[in-house]
Amino acid sequence: MDKDGPRRRNAQATRDDILASARAAFARSGYDGAGLREIAEGAGVTAMMIGRYFGSKENLFAEAVAAAMGETELLGSEILSSPDVAREMAAGLVRITAPDAPILEGFEIALRSAASDTAASLSREHIEVQKLKRLANSLQGDDRETRAAILIALVAGLQTMRQVIGLTPLAKADPEQLTGLMAAVLEPLLVAKSESIPAPSAPS
Amino acid sequence: MDKDGPRRRNAQATRDDILASARAAFARSGYDGAGLREIAEGAGVTAMMIGRYFGSKENLFAEAVAAAMGETELLGSEILSSPDVAREMAAGLVRITAPDAPILEGFEIALRSAASDTAASLSREHIEVQKLKRLANSLQGDDRETRAAILIALVAGLQTMRQVIGLTPLAKADPEQLTGLMAAVLEPLLVAKSESIPAPSAPS
DNA sequence: ACCATTTGTCTACAGGTGTATAGTTATGGA
DNA sequence: TCCATAACTATACACCTGTAGACAAATGGT
Numbered sequence: 098m099d100k101d102g103p104r105r106r107n108a109q110a111t112r113d114d115i116l117a118s119a120r121a122a123f124a125r126s127g128y129d130g131a132g133l134r135e136i137a138e139g140a141g142v143t144a145m146m147i148g149r150y151f152g153s154k155e156n157l158f159a160e161a162v163a164a165a166m167g168e169t170e171l172l173g174s175e176i177l178s179s180p181d182v183a184r185e186m187a188a189g190l191v192r193i194t195a196p197d198a199p200i201l202e203g204f205e206i207a208l209r210s211a212a213s214d215t216a217a218s219l220s221r222e223h224i225e226v227q228k229l230k231r232l233a234n235s236l237q238g239d240d241r242e243t244r245a246a247i248l249i250a251l252v253a254g255l256q257t258m259r260q261v262i263g264l265t266p267l268a269k270a271d272p273e274q275l276t277g278l279m280a281a282v283l284e285p286l287l288v289a290k291s292e293s294i295p296a297p298s299a300p301s
Numbered sequence: 302m303d304k305d306g307p308r309r310r311n312a313q314a315t316r317d318d319i320l321a322s323a324r325a326a327f328a329r330s331g332y333d334g335a336g337l338r339e340i341a342e343g344a345g346v347t348a349m350m351i352g353r354y355f356g357s358k359e360n361l362f363a364e365a366v367a368a369a370m371g372e373t374e375l376l377g378s379e380i381l382s383s384p385d386v387a388r389e390m391a392a393g394l395v396r397i398t399a400p401d402a403p404i405l406e407g408f409e410i411a412l413r414s415a416a417s418d419t420a421a422s423l424s425r426e427h428i429e430v431q432k433l434k435r436l437a438n439s440l441q442g443d444d445r446e447t448r449a450a451i452l453i454a455l456v457a458g459l460q461t462m463r464q465v466i467g468l469t470p471l472a473k474a475d476p477e478q479l480t481g482l483m484a485a486v487l488e489p490l491l492v493a494k495s496e497s498i499p500a501p502s503a504p505s
Numbered sequence: 506a507c508c509a510t511t512t513g514t515c516t517a518c519a520g521g522t523g524t525a526t527a528g529t530t531a532t533g534g535a
Numbered sequence: 536t537c538c539a540t541a542a543c544t545a546t547a548c549a550c551c552t553g554t555a556g557a558c559a560a561a562t563g564g565t
Binding site for chain 2: 210218244263275284
Binding site for chain 4: 107143145146149
């Protein structure tokens with residue numbers, strides 16, 4: 098991750114290194130917590146190169162969020178075509194929110210940057226464009242956008258409590274058990290229904 | 302909120318003012334974002350009084366989290382005795398996570414302080430002791446702790462996306478619609494079942 | 506009415522923040 | 536080979552951070 102040789106003086110590579118280091122740092126410490134000098138050091142350059150290539154910390158953050166958000170698909174087509182969508186997505190969710198999984202970097206950056214209003218606003222924009230719209234388009238039935246938003250809230254909540262806060266029962270839970278429970282939770286959001294909740298008249 | 306008269310030199314009142322100001326500041330800007338001078342100014346004193354009364358910022362945060370966490374009940378007894386627990390809790394959840402609701406201060410502090418490891422660890426402890434245990438005890442059936450933890454993750458996710466990030470479909474959603482959807486999501490976590498998800502053999 | 510104790514403020518330190526200007530060194534075309 | 540240009544570094548600025556020690560003043564018991 099450091100350097101294979103003294104192959105300096107390469108603008109594109111330097112820019113890429115800075116962006117990669119920034120993504121890692123923002124995911125680790127959030128927008129306010131990550132310092133420009135720390136990010137620069139991670140890329141093997143001086144803090145001033147960030148100003149040169151990205152203008153400001155805010156711009157750098159925006160690019161980092163955009164890059165990280167566009168990487169993992171929350172509901173891929175191979176999941177959608179599965180006979181049991183809920184269980185399939187639950188399994189994927191449990192896997193990518195595992196305590197030390199480095200996946201879902203985009204959400205991790207957003208969640209750890211929740212203290213900053215600018216960062217939160219930037220994150221919101223990228224979530225809505227890159228995640229919510231695609232998710233809503235993958236769904237069928239009524240209230241697609243709201244259901245997609247609740248799904249995203251669920252993902253964010255699970256990741257927050259498992260990875261960020263580290264809530265014990267979630268961090269140490271048996272993946273199988275967690276998947277079963279999550280499948281039941283996800284089901285009403287994934288399957289198409291006209292009524293949001295069926296009348297509890299006829300017990301099964 | 303400022304001062305009715307020059308009634309200074311009151312140790313207990315000063316301590317209370319500092320704690321109140323700290324809770325508001327931590328909820329607004331998180332652990333790292335809230336400065337001691339800002340908190341002190343909100344209480345009408347100097348930053349040094351915080352050192353005097355609380356020792357350190359970390360101690361102050363711990364007390365603020367403890368106080369804020371113990372205030373709102375996630376699943377009160379009047380909800381538990383309702384005929385439709387899921388819908389009742391969903392309605393409450395939608396209400397207290399409304400975009401500008403000042404409730405759930407404890408969770409807001411925790412979520413906005415996610416960048417700091419010490420703050421996250423402190424939050425985790427208080428969530429587990431003050432929220433998770435009570436919630437798990439209110440439930441019936443198997444996997445009570447895991448189900449309670451998922452419930453907490455759901456609350457945190459909804460609050461994050463509605464209040465902190467401000468995801469549009471959730472922030473502007475019709476409360477009735479949101480309640481209906483959330484009720485369906487909450488149901489499998491609240492009602493007692495042996496199997497986490499029923500076999501999808503017999504289509505209704 | 507006095508004075509010790511409590512309550513609060515002032516000043517300061519050592520370090521970190523994002524950013525700007527000026528200077529230095531390697532690179533590639535002539 | 537030379538040297539203009541692009542890539543990168545050094546130094547500095549103004550500000551903010553949490554914390555500490557020394558000082559001032561109001562308070563209450565005698």
